[in-house]
């Protein structure tokens with residue numbers, strides 16, 4: 001197959017050049033009725049629908065099928081899908097395809113909320129595995145084969161193991177292949193949320209992709225690390241356990257019947273970008289990244305932390321929280337992916353050979369930001385690592401059953417030992433600190449208080465400003 005082809009992009013381009021007359025949806029009629037500013041409106045001239053020659057995502061047999069086949073060819077899957085609702089919908093579909101109500105499913109504890117939402121919707125019973133704390137990045141890491149082996153021994157009827165690889169902070173670890181082999185030796189499928197690893201297919205210096213290591217289903221947020229539009233994602237299946245028909249069935253139910261052609265075209269383009277990424281591109285990326293890191297290291301008081309994924313960089317400012325550093329950088333027009341108590345996270349561009357970023361201009365802005373941080377920092381509060389629960393845990397109730405139970409708001413100080421009726425999710429990164437149905441421990445309360453002090457933002461049913469938690473009566 002010719003990976004330089006972009007069948008869907010080419011079809012939209014051709015259609016657009018015919019200056020077609022629209023008596024169909026969408027109502028903006030190629031942008032004509034839109035009041036959007038000129039540059040935004042230009043994108044609408046490609047915002048078509050399932051017209052003759054443009055195929056249909058849900059019954060693909062034309063240009064979308066060609067584009068998805070190229071994707072599958074690149075990632076060596078049995079079948080790959082375009083997703084227009086992010087990895088969120090990929091996680092929902094893969095978990096629906098693997099289990100039903102009351103089934104046991106083994107889940108890495110530091111998973112994205114969409115994994116927990118899928119568990120709630122299916123009515124499955126999660127067994128949560130907490131990976132060891134990674135002291136280098138000061139975040140939860142990835143599971144070890146030993147942990148998964150113990151969980152499989154304790155829950156031999158588990159319908160699947162759901163992993164997050166790499167973590168948001170770029171930790172990949174070394175045990176994934178062994179974990180996959182362990183699970184397969186017991187006929188348990190491995191579902192991998194590889195939202196942050198669509199570029200791993202490039203190979204070194206990046207970690208290996210879970211799909212290459214034999215995972216059954218792998219989900220990629222193409223929009224996170226490849227040049228795809230927000231919401232554009234991929235799902236790949238290569239499995240003896242999970243049927244691609246089932247995945248297609250759930251995706252049809254969970255995704256819009258009017259998927260955005262602009263998002264899908266950007267997926268076709270992102271696939272071509274990564275497929276054409278060659279050794280000279282890698283060399284340019286590695287050299288630029290090296291110069292960038294050296295430049296950052298020369299800025300007084302900055303500490304640079306590298307992780308397994310070279311696309312991710314953590315930056316700490318001595319004596320200041322990540323939130324303070326984030327605010328100082330934003331004042332200079334530099335936006336990080338996220339901040340936490342200790343650091344900010346940068347996601348670098350997947351520079352190819354053609355890029356020469358303005359490193360000097362960036363340096364000046366960063367120096368100004370660090371100078372503005374001032375000398376007296378809001379020293380990060382040290383979060384007790386006990387807050388990160390160790391080993392295997394289960395929920396007091398499956399999340400699906402909570403919706404019908406009696407609930408109340410109570411003061412955080414009185415919440416220890418109660419059952420949380422809602423997930424509490426620091427966002428970003430979107431990993432629940434408390435899962436709906438989980439028993440609240442003192443360590444949870446300590447960590448919540450510490451995060452609130454340093455200005456973390458939360459999603460979920462929260463009244464943290466009032467210092468209250470939502471619990472079962």
Ligand SMILES: Cc1ncc(COP(=O)(O)O)c(C=O)c1O
Pocket residue numbers: 085086087088089111112114164167168193195196221231233429430
């Ligand atoms: C690990 C992980 N999985 C899944 C998602 C959801 O991805 P999307 O935003 O593409 O729906 C995210 C989003 O941040 C994530 O970090």
